Amino acid sequence: EPEVTQTPSHQVTQMGQEVILRCVPISNHLYFYWYRQILGQKVEFLVSFYNNEISEKSEIFDDQFSVERPDGSNFTLKIRSTKLEDSAMYFCASSDPRDPIGYEQYFGPGTRLTVT
């Protein structure tokens, strides 16, 4: 069964450093998403991406964040200058706009980002 993959599973970085989180969505999906979950808290939407453009973003997704589809398979989230409060689990998801059961989003296993 196709699945969303994410690398790395755990990333440790120092405050102020740039970090890139990578995702490979399901191959025939066209919408891509990033969510984050600070430990012990709820999952929060960051951004959705379609046709090489951001289609929706939350207040959390400020100028420190960017997303890119650098090639036909990868989808990345870049945090330019990490802060301690960026420490969280980051989930990538993808969906198919032709999905007859309502554009279900399929989640990857997550990347745990630790900022020290």
Added chain:
Amino acid sequence: AQTVTQSQPEMSVQEAETVTLSCTYDTSESDYYLFWYKQPPSRQMILVIRQEAYKQQNATENRFSVNFQKAAKSFSLKISDSQLGDAAMYFCAYRRNQAGTALIFGKGTTLSVSS
């Protein structure tokens, strides 16, 4: 703005018993989906069950069923014949029925199952 509220931070159940997790939501939309996700200690997000707002019939997936009360904006999850493997964090989520829109999650309910 849409919101999802889970008022039970923690619940517990004994093996083979039934437990109900509560969720309420607020929206002015008429076409939307509701979901329950399970998050075990591995932190993978696993879809348990979905409900389309236009369907009056409550969704069922094996031991998992929902009680969807659209007018009351209530969406509870019932787990029957609870198993040790059901122990996890459970999140209720809402999404408009439109491609590319955000899932909005509640704060979650931690379910523990004892033998």
